[in-house]
Amino acid sequence: MTEQKSNTSIxxxxxxxxxxxxxxxxxxxxxxxxxxxxxxxxRSFFSFNLDYTSQIKWIINPFAAYVFIFGIxxxxxxxxxxxxxxxxxxxxxxxxxxxxxxxxxxxxADPSLKAIVDPTQNLIHLLIVAAISVWLLxxxxxxx
Amino acid sequence: MQHISLLxxxxxxxxxxxxxxxxxxxxxxxxxxxxxxxxxxxxxPIELKxxxxxxxxxxxxxxxxxxxxxxSLQDMVLYKExxxxxxxxxxxxxxxxxxxxxxxxALFKITYSQNICMIIIQLIGVxxxxxxxxxxx
Numbered sequence: 001m002t003e004q005k006s007n008t009s010i011x012x013x014x015x016x017x018x019x020x021x022x023x024x025x026x027x028x029x030x031x032x033x034x035x036x037x038x039x040x041x042x043r044s045f046f047s048f049n050l051d052y053t054s055q056i057k058w059i060i061n062p063f064a065a066y067v068f069i070f071g072i073x074x075x076x077x078x079x080x081x082x083x084x085x086x087x088x089x090x091x092x093x094x095x096x097x098x099x100x101x102x103x104x105x106x107x108x109a110d111p112s113l114k115a116i117v118d119p120t121q122n123l124i125h126l127l128i129v130a131a132i133s134v135w136l137l138x139x140x141x142x143x144x
Numbered sequence: 145m146q147h148i149s150l151l152x153x154x155x156x157x158x159x160x161x162x163x164x165x166x167x168x169x170x171x172x173x174x175x176x177x178x179x180x181x182x183x184x185x186x187x188x189p190i191e192l193k194x195x196x197x198x199x200x201x202x203x204x205x206x207x208x209x210x211x212x213x214x215x216s217l218q219d220m221v222l223y224k225e226x227x228x229x230x231x232x233x234x235x236x237x238x239x240x241x242x243x244x245x246x247x248x249x250a251l252f253k254i255t256y257s258q259n260i261c262m263i264i265i266q267l268i269g270v271x272x273x274x275x276x277x278x279x280x281x
Contacts, residue, residue: 032236046201055189055251059198061240066205069233073212076225086218087226090211097171097204105197113197 013139017078020091020132021071028068031060047105047125049113070094081139088140095133102126145279152227152276153220155269156213159230163210170203177203185262187252209233224280231273234266241266 010018027045030037038060042050050056074091077084105114106122170177174196181187189195213230216223241248241263248254 032240048197051194053190053194054247056194056198058244058247058251059195061244062237063198063202063205065233065236065240066202066209068236069229070205070208072229072232073209073226076229083222084226086215087212087223090208090215093211094204094208097207098201101171101200101204109197110193113194 011081013081013135013142014078016132016135017074017081017088017139021075021078024067024071024074026071028064028066028071031064031067035060047114047122081142085140088136092133092136092140095129095136099126099130099133102129148272148275148279149220152272153217155272156217156220156227156230159269160210160213160217163206163213165210167203167205167207167210170199170206174199185252186254186258189252220276221280224277227273228277231270231277234269234273238263238266238270 027041030041035057038057039050039052042048070091073087077087077091081088102122103126106119106126166177166180169180177199178189178192178196209230212226216226216230220227241259245256245259248259249256
């Protein structure tokens with residue numbers, strides 16, 4: 001009975017993975033179908049001042065497609081984290097690079113491209129992504 | 145069925161190599177990435193500052209997709225649910241390439257034949273990934 005319950009119930013790790021998946025899928029769908037919101041999305045989620053040119057409008061398509069499919073991969077991994085452990089390592093890789101990219105962007109990007117200039121706010125954004133990375137590492141290192 | 149598995153393996157191998165390579169180049173060498181995309185897709189962008197900055201997160205995603213491709217190559221039957229999702233990615237790419245065909249020509253000077261060529265390559269991938277999945281359910 002207890003064994004059966006542990007097989008069917010969703011763990012906290014899976015909930016975290018599902019949240020990451022939904023976040024990316026929603027962001028991808030918004031990028032594909034609601035491009036008029038692109039400036040707001042870039043500002044809110046990436047701290048990035050997007051100049052909405054006609055070329056950028058098109059570039060959002062492949063970008064959004066990859067964000068969406070990344071969300072799908074995380075979703076698949078969430079269904080069975082031990083089966084998709086290697087996929088979780090790849091997901092972790094993305095988050096680690098994202099931490100570095102965010103840090104790089106905060107420190108070195110052209111000020112005109114930055115939507116947030118408050119260092120505390122930037123640090124909070126960075127810490128959230130770093131915390132998710134640590135949690136993903138914990139999931140990836142878990143024994144079957 | 146063996147032919148389908150072999151062809152899917154080959155396609156996935158090139159698909160993964162392409163994504164890892166372009167991902168790494170986009171993250172670390174956006175100028176080189178732009179040159180590569182000019183060659184492969186025939187794009188001629190005007191505004192570069194934003195575009196090159198967009199390459200970094202996009203490259204990160206491409207790299208991850210490529211790595212997941214390599215993971216799937218280790219045991220394609222075990223990872224068949226992942227493999228079928230690659231065809232979803234290709235279908236989305238085919239979708240906007242078809243829908244925005246005129247805009248692609250006007251904005252990036254991508255010719256009709258270049259676009260069709262990419263769509264065919266992607267369609268082959270969709271067919272192979274889907275066939276592989278169906279034959280291994």
